């Protein structure tokens with residue numbers, strides 16, 4: 133077990149009223165809430181608005197935190213579960229502990245585990261590499277003797293200037309399941325943009341390629357999400373009407389869009405006995421140079 137004080141650049145503090153690990157290195161700053169094991173802030177060097185959105189009206193634990201990167205595990209939504217289980221599983225309301233960590237030439241690397249989930253048949257571990265980019269690994273180990281199935285997500289809430297004016301590149305031609313239309317399949321044409329009427333999105337893109345660009349002209353930046361071994365992309369924003377019924381969103385619905393790295397819906401993961409499955413995402417921030425080409429890295 134490593135204590136935060138043993139890792140240069142890491143300390144324990146309070147962020148938005150939450151007990152958190154605070155990371156400050158020349159490459160970036162970040163905060164991880166111990167409730168939920170949730171990254172709630174990531175700001176690469178050079179400043180700028182936080183990459184992640186955190187609700188200004190957080191409910192008190194044990195209500196899950198709305199914002200940052202909730203860890204949905206061992207199932208996404210209520211995939212394959214009875215109706216009475218908590219949405220998105222147990223990890224996002226667990227208290228997490230730091231098990232190991234180190235300063236590296238590229239920033240800080242932390243290992244965390246949720247506590248209180250010993251009754252489950254599976255074990256979860258998370259790696260965070262916080263530097264110029266934010267790399268996030270979820271590792272599911274099956275210590276049993278029979279195969280186990282999971283679904284999962286890193287449910288990123290990205291801060292944007294106005295969700296009605298952003299787009300997500302990397303989904304063109306994919307078939308998506310529209311949860312606002314009874315999960316019926318539709319085909320994505322071009323970049324994702326919030327539909328005009330009704331202005332909301334709850335789309336699951338199975339078998340997605342794994343690289344997505346969130347293009348935000350209002351903040352003059354592109355956020356690139358690169359996913360390994362997460363076959364599903366989810367793009368969610370509740371829109372004004374649904375948000376009005378959510379105390380932790382309300383009128384703030386324009387300030388974020390969730391672009392989630394997942395294995396969800398039909399993309400179920402089978403973890404063989406004794407095996408470990410890992411899903412990774414890497415988040416990086418770039419400037420917008422033109423409307424069509426690839427992003428240009430902002431010099432730090």
Ligand SMILES: O=P(O)(O)OC[C@H]1O[C@H](O)[C@H](O)[C@@H](O)[C@@H]1O
Nearest residue numbers: 209219220311334366367368390
């Ligand atoms: O309200 P929560 O349980 O945090 O879920 C928030 C959202 O998460 C995902 O994006 C799901 O696809 C949505 O259907 C759900 O509404």
